[in-house]
Structures are given as structure tokens and as C-alpha cells.
Amino acid sequence: MDAVKRLPLPLVAAVLLIVAGLAGLVRGAIPQAAGTDAAAPAVPRGPIVVSGAYVREPANGINAAAYFTIYNTTGVADVLTTVQSGAGAQASLHVESSGAMRNSAGLSIPAQGSAALSPGKGHVMIEKLYGPLKPGQSVNFQLTFAKAGQLLLTAPVIAVTAPAPIAVAP
Numbered sequence: 001m002d003a004v005k006r007l008p009l010p011l012v013a014a015v016l017l018i019v020a021g022l023a024g025l026v027r028g029a030i031p032q033a034a035g036t037d038a039a040a041p042a043v044p045r046g047p048i049v050v051s052g053a054y055v056r057e058p059a060n061g062i063n064a065a066a067y068f069t070i071y072n073t074t075g076v077a078d079v080l081t082t083v084q085s086g087a088g089a090q091a092s093l094h095v096e097s098s099g100a101m102r103n104s105a106g107l108s109i110p111a112q113g114s115a116a117l118s119p120g121k122g123h124v125m126i127e128k129l130y131g132p133l134k135p136g137q138s139v140n141f142q143l144t145f146a147k148a149g150q151l152l153l154t155a156p157v158i159a160v161t162a163p164a165p166i167a168v169a170p
Helices: 009-029
Strands: 043-045 048-056 064-072 078-085 088-097 100-103 107-109 114-117 122-129 137-145 149-158
Touching: 048 137, 064 078, 064 107, 064 137, 064 149, 078 088, 078 122, 107 114, 114 122
Parallel strands: 048 149
Antiparallel strands: 043 048, 048 064, 064 114, 064 122, 078 107, 078 137, 088 100, 088 122, 137 149
């Protein structure tokens, strides 16, 4: 009779953990489906709250713009210093300056105040998209603040003609 050889249980468990971890990395890099609520709920993360986040479906398939409102619930001003996203090769903050959109080293959020990235006023530019962004998907962002630290944000992709989600103050 032929003997059946079985793999040791610790080896099987290790392989399953590796596969699950790789699946998580791949899932994080692929845009995910998002809900279709008209009002985007606020994202409470300590002293900073982000609301009304969305990414407009890109017209050119190369770059996309993200918009949202940041609320600072503390008594001390803070600065959004960097933005990262797995949807493209790089993400950068663009703000209106002298009638034109320009790269910015940071976005100030006043104490007990807010700052809005909105069409014509500012946005996060996601450049060199890794794939198409279609309505119903979502894009993950990591926002880094000078004082509050890092905040993770998920923004739905909406159609070019769709109304923007409404920011909700905390």
C-alpha cells in the first residue's frame, strides 16, 4: 500500500498566512467598490475629522483629483504635510495661488476650524494612475499632519456628472 505523506501542520499554517498577507497587499492596491451615499460621513480620527471626500472620475485616465474637507477639533492649528495613495505613482497637494493651481508643501487647518479642497480651490492630484478609476470604486489615502500624525481615508470615485458629496461638520 502506498503511504500518504502529509505536510507538517506548521508549514501549512505558514503558507496560508503568507497567501492571506499577499492577498491583503494586492487588495490595498486595487480600487474597491464604495457606497453611494449622497452625504459622505465624517471620518473621526482623533483631533482631525475628514468629511465629504470623493475622487472625480478622471477624464484622461492618467491623473485624478480628490476633494475633501478637513476639520480640526483642537485648539491648536495643524498642517496637512503629505498625502499618499496606492492608486497612482504619486499624490500631491495642489492649491489655488494667484489664479492658478500650484503644488503646495502643506495645507493649514486653523484651530477649531476647517480647510476645504474643492474644485477651483484645491485638490489632491493622483498622478500616473495604475489603472482606470470608475464610479463605484474607492481610493485609499494616507494623510499626514504635522501635529495629529497619520490618518487613513477612503474616498469614493464618482462620475463626472454626479453631484459632489456634502461635507458634514463634526
